[in-house]
Every structure is written in C-alpha cells, then in structure tokens.
Amino acid sequence: xxxxxxxxxxxxxxxxxxxxxxxxxxxxxxxxxxxxxxxxxxxxxxxxxxxxxxxxxxxxxxxxxxxxxxxxxxxxxxxxxxxxxxxxxxxxxxxxxxxxxxxxxxxxxxxxxxxxxxxxxxxxxxxxxxxxxxxxxxxxxxxxxxxxxxxxxxxxxxxxxxxxxxxxxxxxxxxxxxxxxxxxxxxxxxxxxxxxxxxxxxxxxxxxxxxxxxxxxxxxxxxxxxxxxxxxxxxxxxxxxxxxxxxxxxxxxxxxxxxxxxxxxxxxxxxxxxxxxxxxxxxxxxxxxxxxxxxxxxxxxxxxxxxxxxxxxxxxxxxxxxxxxxxxxxxxxxxxxxxxxxxxxxxxxxxxxxxxxxxxxxxxxxxxxxxxxxxxxxxxxxxxxxxxxxxxxxxxxxxxxxxxxxxxxxxxxxxxxxxxxxxxxxxxxxxxxxxxxxxxxxxxxxxxxxxxxxxxxxxxxxxxxxxxxxxxxxxxxxxxxxxxxxxxxxxxxxxxxxxxxxxxxxxxxxxxxxxxxxxxxxxxxxxxxx
Numbered sequence: 001x002x003x004x005x006x007x008x009x010x011x012x013x014x015x016x017x018x019x020x021x022x023x024x025x026x027x028x029x030x031x032x033x034x035x036x037x038x039x040x041x042x043x044x045x046x047x048x049x050x051x052x053x054x055x056x057x058x059x060x061x062x063x064x065x066x067x068x069x070x071x072x073x074x075x076x077x078x079x080x081x082x083x084x085x086x087x088x089x090x091x092x093x094x095x096x097x098x099x100x101x102x103x104x105x106x107x108x109x110x111x112x113x114x115x116x117x118x119x120x121x122x123x124x125x126x127x128x129x130x131x132x133x134x135x136x137x138x139x140x141x142x143x144x145x146x147x148x149x150x151x152x153x154x155x156x157x158x159x160x161x162x163x164x165x166x167x168x169x170x171x172x173x174x175x176x177x178x179x180x181x182x183x184x185x186x187x188x189x190x191x192x193x194x195x196x197x198x199x200x201x202x203x204x205x206x207x208x209x210x211x212x213x214x215x216x217x218x219x220x221x222x223x224x225x226x227x228x229x230x231x232x233x234x235x236x237x238x239x240x241x242x243x244x245x246x247x248x249x250x251x252x253x254x255x256x257x258x259x260x261x262x263x264x265x266x267x268x269x270x271x272x273x274x275x276x277x278x279x280x281x282x283x284x285x286x287x288x289x290x291x292x293x294x295x296x297x298x299x300x301x302x303x304x305x306x307x308x309x310x311x312x313x314x315x316x317x318x319x320x321x322x323x324x325x326x327x328x329x330x331x332x333x334x335x336x337x338x339x340x341x342x343x344x345x346x347x348x349x350x351x352x353x354x355x356x357x358x359x360x361x362x363x364x365x366x367x368x369x370x371x372x373x374x375x376x377x378x379x380x381x382x383x384x385x386x387x388x389x390x391x392x393x394x395x396x397x398x399x400x401x402x403x404x405x406x407x408x409x410x411x412x413x414x415x416x417x418x419x420x421x422x423x424x425x426x427x428x429x430x431x432x433x434x435x436x437x438x439x440x441x442x443x444x445x446x447x448x449x450x451x452x453x454x455x456x457x458x459x460x461x462x463x464x465x466x467x468x469x470x471x472x473x474x475x476x477x478x479x480x481x482x483x484x485x486x487x488x489x490x491x492x493x494x495x496x497x498x499x500x501x502x503x504x505x506x507x508x509x510x511x512x513x514x515x516x517x518x519x520x521x522x523x524x525x526x527x528x529x530x
Contacts, residue, residue, distance in 0.1 A: 070102055125199035227267060
C-alpha cells in the first residue's frame with residue numbers, strides 16, 4: 001500500500017468516528033509505516049520469504065551468495081544494518097547471525113561462560129527479540145527523517161522533491177533482515193528443542209541452526225572433546241524444529257543442520273540397529289572396535305555382532321565410545337545427506353581450517369546424492385586466516401617446484417612476509433575466499449560468528465590507550481568523534497539515534513502546538529549539522 005493510500009485508509013477510519021478530535025490521518029499513516037511488523041511471527045514469515053528467495057537465486061547463480069556478521073546486542077545489529085544501507089544502498093543478501101558462543105560469553109546472568117550450553121536457554125530468544133526491536137527502530141528513525149524532509153519540501157513548495165520523497169517512502173527497504181539463530185544442540189531432548197524453537201520463532205527467527213552434539217556434553221566447534229549423537233536422535237530434533245515452524249504458520253522456515261563430526265571423535269551412545277546396513281548400523285560401523293577372542297574377558301561391555309564375530313567398542317574411562325581415526329569426512333557426508341533427507345534445508349560443516357578443496361571434496365560427495373545441497377559456512381575468528389592461507393600458498397608453491405627458500409614455513413605469521421609475493425598472494429586468496437568457496441564448495445551463506453566481539457575489544461583497547469595516556473581527550477576526539485563526523489556515522493548524533501526526534505514527532509502528534517520538544521535551537525546535537 002502506498003503512502004497516499006495509507007493516509008486515505010487512516011482518514012476513512014478516523015472519519016467513521018466523529019468524536020476522535022485532534023487525530024489526523026497523516027500521522028497515523030506515518031506511524032503505521034514506521035512499525036509495519038507488529039509481531040515476531042510477522043517478522044519470521046517476512047524474512048523466511050526473503051531467505052527462500054535468496055536460496056533460489058543462489059541455486060541459479062553461485063555468485064548470489066549471502067553474508068552475515070554475528071551480533072551480540074541489538075545496537076550492534078542495528079548499526080551494522082544502517083552501515084550496510086549507507087555503503088551499499090540495499091540490505092539484499094545481508095543477514096544477522098546470532099551466535100550461541102557470544103550469548104554464553106556476553107549475555108548470561110552467570111557471567112562469561114564457555115560455549116557449552118550452560119547459559120539460560122531463554123537468553124537466545126530474548127536476544128532475537130532485542131535485535132529486531134533495534135532494527136525496527138532503525139526503520140522508524142530513517143522514515144521519520146524522510147517524513148521531516150517531506151514536510152520541509154512541502155513548506156518550500158518544491159513539488160519535485162515532494163514527489164521524489166513520496167516515491168522513496170513507497171519503495172522503502174526495511175532494516176529487518178533474516179537472522180540465523182543458533183539453538184546449539186537443542187538444550188535437552190526433542191521436546192525441549194521444540195519448546196525452545198517456538199520461542200525463537202515467536203521472537204522473529206526464520207532460520208534455526210542446530211548441531212549434532214550431545215546436548216549435555218556440548219563443546220565449541222573449535223575445541224576438543226566433542227561428542228556426537230546417533231542420527232535418529234538428531235533427526236528427531238530437526239523434526240521438532242520443523243513442527244514448531246509449521247505449528248506457528250511459518251511454513252517456509254529454514255533449518256540449518258550442523259555437523260561437528262569432522263572434529264568429533266566420540267559418541268555417548270551405540271545406535272539402535274534393526275538390520276544390517278540401516279542408519280544405526282552405519283553409525284556403529286565407524287566405531288573403533290576390537291574383536292572379542294574370549295567371552296570370559298567381557299565385564300559389562302557392549303558387544304557388536306558383525307559377520308558372525310563379536311566386537312567390543314573401545315570405551316574410555318569417561319564411559320564414552322570413540323570412532324576410528326580417519327572416519328570424520330565419511331561421517332560428515334552421512335550426517336549431511338540424512339539431515340537433508342529429513343527436513344533440513346541448509347548444512348553447516350564445522351571444519352578445523354578454511355580450506356576450499358577440503359570443503360568442496362565433502363560437498364561433491366553430498367551433491368552426488370542431493371544435487372542442490374548448499375552450506376552455511378563459519379568464516380571463524382578461531383582460524384588464523386593469515387597463517388592458514390600463507391601455509392596453503394607455501395605448500396602449493398613447493399608442490400609446483402617453485403623456490404620457497406626465502407620463506408620459513410614455521411614463521412609465516414611474521415610481519416616480515418606482509419609485503420612479499422607469498423604474503424600478497426595469500427591475502428588475495430583471503431579476499432576472494434567467499435566468492436571462490438561459493439562457486440566451488442556450495443557455500444550459500446558466509447558468516448563470521450564472533451566479529452563484533454573482537455571489534456568491541458579492539459576499539460575499546462585503542463580508546464583506552466589513547467584517552468588514559470598522553471593524548472587525553474584528543475584520544476577520543478581524533479580516534480572516534482572526528483572519524484564519526486567525517487565518515488558519516490549515524491550515531492554521532494546519539495540523541496537522534498536513541499529516538500529523541502521520533503519522540504518529538506509523537507509529542508507534536510499528541511499535543512500539537514503545546515508539545516514540549518527536545519530538538520530546539522539549544523540542542524547541542526545541532527553542532528553536528530555543520
């Protein structure tokens with residue numbers, strides 16, 4: 001509905017009520033446009049449509065990959081999307097990522113925690129709701145400024161500018177974008193996963209990521225000690241999430257099935273198997289076993305029968321069973337195929353390094369069964385990107401017979417190599433990693449899980465060093481405020497960002513000329529108009 005149609009609709013509603021004196025149609029239309037998403041379910045349905053459209057575009061051309069950054073606070077997510085609109089003119093293909101790691105480390109009432117699902121499960125849907133509150137406020141703020149410009153153009157009699165602004169309002173692109181939300185391993189059994197998934201979706205999540213680790217043994221994907229569950233246990237949780245989407249009417253909801261099998265060498269359970277070759281039997285076939293030569297040696301052991309012989313899975317003092325070394329990639333492929341066959345839409349393969357050929361090798365095997373399989377990939381800060389790519393270039397050069405005598409592979413991280421041919425080639429491979437991996441390795445969505453955790457730490461360190469040192473106040477002015485002004489950072493006018501102008505607009509709607517507004521000539525924020 002266009003801006004003028006919204007005004008006409010509001011005018012008709014008001015006209016039916018003769019006693020609504022002082023209520024004007026245009027403010028009503030403006031407030032409706034500034035808050036077009038009334039519930040989290042409205043957001044989930046809208047963003048699911050956006051994400052499905054983007055998935056189809058990627059299937060048509062891998063150059064249409066999408067991206068996101070992990071955000072741990074609503075303000076961070078808001079500023080990210082404002083920045084994207086400022087620099088690129090559109091939010092198309094840009095999402096938000098909600099990392100369970102950052103919730104544990106930054107949003108738990110227990111204080112900073114490791115990524116082991118020990119934080120309050122409700123803190124994740126609370127952050128989804130917070131992120132969308134800030135994104136909706138970004139819409140309201142930006143539209144409010146457009147309405148003010150429209151009023152100014154009308155007052156000046158500039159009909160061309162009035163028409164331009166009216167068209168811009170009609171074509172306005174929201175800051176509300178899809179969130180890929182991390183539900184970890186589901187925080188319990190399938191019923192617990194379903195209940196929590198409902199909270200995610202009601203808060204606005206159109207996309208839920210779930211991993212195949214044991215819920216009460218969950219570890220960060222980049223740390224040791226990961227324990228996976230049999231496929232049937234994981235598939236039950238995928239179905240639980242799908243039922244939650246369907247129950248709430250988000251029929252296009254997206255499930256990302258994450259496998260940690262590449263780095264997980266342990267399992268807590270022996271899978272139930274009905275017959276040879278079924279899914280449980282395939283899971284058990286990866287176990288590290290030893291043949292039982294003497295039945296009398298068994299002491300409360302689990303025993304597997306294979307081909308008329310008995311085998312004992314090797315059990316650790318922790319009572320966990322271990323997989324055979326070298327089976328990780330085979331387990332990943334089986335995890336991914338079965339997940340896609342049972343309700344998942346996208347895959348996440350947690351790897352130990354960002355290596356396109358390694359990822360592509362697994363994806364090729366998956367696509368041999370499911371041709372349109374595609375990934376969400378963690379461009380993780382846990383990787384040393386500089387060292388990894390310099391080593392990859394070094395190894396390739398060496399394999400090609402090129403002279404690498406000028407480089408010490410053990411110290412490739414050194415700044416001494418920054419300006420060298422090897423260092424520059426590695427940096428170019430890092431620059432094009434997302435494009436190259438999207439084309440070769442089936443990666444639809446590239447994300448960085450924890451970037452704003454690191455940027456907050458880095459920028460705070462820089463400010464603390466300067467402000468508390470010799471620079472004093474110049475440390476803030478030169479390092480922060482002057483850059484904000486010159487680079488057009490919206491929150492340099494922090495009162496406006498916090499909603500003071502919108503508050504003034506509302507006061508005028510509600511009280512007319514009697515409104516006591518904050519944006520007068522004595523407002524120090526006016527200093528930033530120069």
